[in-house]
Amino acid sequence: MLKVRVKVKDKRFIVPVPYPVLNFVCTVITSKKFNRFVNQAIEKDGRKFKVPHIERKDLKPLLKAFAEHKGITLVDTKLNDGTEVTVKL
Numbered sequence: 001m002l003k004v005r006v007k008v009k010d011k012r013f014i015v016p017v018p019y020p021v022l023n024f025v026c027t028v029i030t031s032k033k034f035n036r037f038v039n040q041a042i043e044k045d046g047r048k049f050k051v052p053h054i055e056r057k058d059l060k061p062l063l064k065a066f067a068e069h070k071g072i073t074l075v076d077t078k079l080n081d082g083t084e085v086t087v088k089l
Contacts, residue, residue: 002066007084019067026063030056 002017028034035053042049066089075087 001089003086003088005084005086005088007082009082019063022063022066026056026059030054030059 001019002022004015004017006013006015030053032053035051038051042051070089072089073086074089075085077086078084
């Protein structure tokens with residue numbers, strides 16, 4: 001399970017993200033329909049940047065590695081205003 005912890009001033013938020021949810025999000029992001037939708041939204045904004053299509057087979061090893069290496073901290077940031085963000089496996 002991926003755990004995202006956010007601390008802003010006096011409030012703390014912990015958002016657990018189970019691996020099945022990560023797999024579902026991966027499936028949605030790698031779909032051609034989603035890619036087309038994102039690129040159309042960028043074109044309407046007037047920018048000429050295109051999001052490249054990502055293959056699901058390229059993300060599968062990453063998701064498997066997440067499941068194998070539990071407890072590793074991926075992101076740990078602290079800003080000057082006291083905001084802290086931590087992402088752990």
